[in-house]
Amino acid sequence: MTTAKLLIICYNKTAFMSEKKLKVGWFSFTCCEDSTILFTELLNDHYQTWLPKLQFVHARVLQTKNIWGPMDVAFVEGAISSDSQAETLKKIRQLATKVVAIGACAVTGRPSGQRNDFPPPLQQEIDSILKKFNYGKKVKKLDELIKVDAAVPGCPMNEQKFIEILNLYLTEFAIN
Amino acid sequence: MHLIDFNLNIDELTKVEGAAGLEIQVKKGKVESVKFKISDYKRFYTQAMRGKNVAAIPQLLARICGTCSNAHLLASIEAIEKAANFTPSAQTKLLRALTYHGLIIRDHALHLYLFVLPDLFNLDSLLAFDQTEPEQHQLLHDTFSVKAAGNHLAMLVAGRSVHAPLPIPGGFIKTPDNALIPQHIQELKAIRPAVLRLIEIFANCDFKLERPTDYIALKANSYSYLEGEIYNQDGPLTAEKDLRQYLEHVVLPYSQASAYTLKNKRPYRVGALARLNINKEALHPKTKSDAAKALQLFPSNNIFHNNLAQAIEILHSIDESIDILSSNTFSPETPAQLKLSAATGFGVIEAPRGTLYHRLTITNDGTVQEGEIIVPTSQNQIAIELDIAEFIQNNLHQPKDKLTLECEKIIRAYDPCMSCGAHFLEVKWLEE
Numbered sequence: 001m002t003t004a005k006l007l008i009i010c011y012n013k014t015a016f017m018s019e020k021k022l023k024v025g026w027f028s029f030t031c032c033e034d035s036t037i038l039f040t041e042l043l044n045d046h047y048q049t050w051l052p053k054l055q056f057v058h059a060r061v062l063q064t065k066n067i068w069g070p071m072d073v074a075f076v077e078g079a080i081s082s083d084s085q086a087e088t089l090k091k092i093r094q095l096a097t098k099v100v101a102i103g104a105c106a107v108t109g110r111p112s113g114q115r116n117d118f119p120p121p122l123q124q125e126i127d128s129i130l131k132k133f134n135y136g137k138k139v140k141k142l143d144e145l146i147k148v149d150a151a152v153p154g155c156p157m158n159e160q161k162f163i164e165i166l167n168l169y170l171t172e173f174a175i176n
Numbered sequence: 177m178h179l180i181d182f183n184l185n186i187d188e189l190t191k192v193e194g195a196a197g198l199e200i201q202v203k204k205g206k207v208e209s210v211k212f213k214i215s216d217y218k219r220f221y222t223q224a225m226r227g228k229n230v231a232a233i234p235q236l237l238a239r240i241c242g243t244c245s246n247a248h249l250l251a252s253i254e255a256i257e258k259a260a261n262f263t264p265s266a267q268t269k270l271l272r273a274l275t276y277h278g279l280i281i282r283d284h285a286l287h288l289y290l291f292v293l294p295d296l297f298n299l300d301s302l303l304a305f306d307q308t309e310p311e312q313h314q315l316l317h318d319t320f321s322v323k324a325a326g327n328h329l330a331m332l333v334a335g336r337s338v339h340a341p342l343p344i345p346g347g348f349i350k351t352p353d354n355a356l357i358p359q360h361i362q363e364l365k366a367i368r369p370a371v372l373r374l375i376e377i378f379a380n381c382d383f384k385l386e387r388p389t390d391y392i393a394l395k396a397n398s399y400s401y402l403e404g405e406i407y408n409q410d411g412p413l414t415a416e417k418d419l420r421q422y423l424e425h426v427v428l429p430y431s432q433a434s435a436y437t438l439k440n441k442r443p444y445r446v447g448a449l450a451r452l453n454i455n456k457e458a459l460h461p462k463t464k465s466d467a468a469k470a471l472q473l474f475p476s477n478n479i480f481h482n483n484l485a486q487a488i489e490i491l492h493s494i495d496e497s498i499d500i501l502s503s504n505t506f507s508p509e510t511p512a513q514l515k516l517s518a519a520t521g522f523g524v525i526e527a528p529r530g531t532l533y534h535r536l537t538i539t540n541d542g543t544v545q546e547g548e549i550i551v552p553t554s555q556n557q558i559a560i561e562l563d564i565a566e567f568i569q570n571n572l573h574q575p576k577d578k579l580t581l582e583c584e585k586i587i588r589a590y591d592p593c594m595s596c597g598a599h600f601l602e603v604k605w606l607e608e
Contacts, residue, residue: 034242044324063301081217
């Protein structure tokens, strides 16, 4: 192998390594997915900047091939309605270095958790559904179940706050 | 002949709005069951609205769905105004039309570019499109410019494209800034070539699953998503307020969403395909001219033509919006105060995915006594299962991964919205 070829390979490897991306997951639980929609709208203005910097490890809304593997940041939208959702959330927490609660339902539990405030007659009306599909007794916000590192409140999420947090993590994880 | 037994399960469908799965059983070479399982957890909006003042209802019900929130918003406003026997001003009608065109452009574009287009290129995601390949590079650019134009139109008129804050019963809280209109006209004109490219792509797409069925949609003299009477493929059916009488509620014990057939038990489809099958002659003249070749494919029973129909509707909404914006200036107008009394109001509109029905019964003091909401995905649920059953029955010998992909493509063609579907479930079970 000539020195020139070796130098080219080294250069390419260096270039590849410099293309380190932020490994992200985008997850939705009980909600209307308004913040997911808003995220796709943010891509209108930011896709050329963000796509070279983000690797979607898991994002059901964007791709079929999703991996349950380690990620730098998990963005989690929606409130938690059941034990099975709670288990999935805990799994995400284990896999993600940072977890960001996205939107009102994740941050406050409302409005998806409005059944928590139903008076007894309404509660009785929905009880058979709750039992049949194994709902939890109460709908919970994320920080009732896991440690949340950052929150983007709003219904839908506050766009500027989301951009601010994403930029913060791009810097923290040394993504250029 | 060798008889095949197999089960095919998809736990989590992807590139759709919300959470759903699919379970198929084949025994002795015959499809025994297809279960399209909407698995979003319910948020009980029809219970939650009871006892609330109607003023709070449009913004509450908009939260049923993120992507088509403005459809729920406008259907809810219509129901309240009908209950109050109120007719909105001409300007309010124009602003609502523009709000809606913004929704159609953005929402259809999201579905077609982000969810469906990767299937046409055998790619997993739009994000995997090769930016060094000219066509894929162009389509990536088109995706975000078309979506942005719809988003910006909704922001101009309604304040936001998701959960818009400005439309209320009686009018709009704020009037658009006329000085900004020229730039929006320019933006809409600029995306027309992209949408014509999209129409050509879907007109040339060879995906095919034809199953004759009934179709339901609102029809008016103009191609309005907001007004008209209920038609089926054969002609007029009923007034919008009487739609419910033509529908039969069906409980699917495995799904967190209600389903519907017609009263005569016939399944039906709603959505852009139904609208074009029933009312393509009413499209904007420029749309009809520039999409003439593609429009020859309608009426169609090919569910994949729902994608093409959506692409044509984007063009129609662009052309309508350019006309409205070019020929109107908007004046400040205080929203009217509605005089409420005990009454029932109906709001029926064509949501991006099909006919959306809101019924509200209110009391003398403006409190919601009870109501009902029927969403397009619930109405399409049985048609989806029938399409999948037919496809599987005719393709039993295909490998499972191929069947899985094709089933996902069929479901995606309906553009289902599970957030909408699971807003509510009637408390009545066929089995425990």
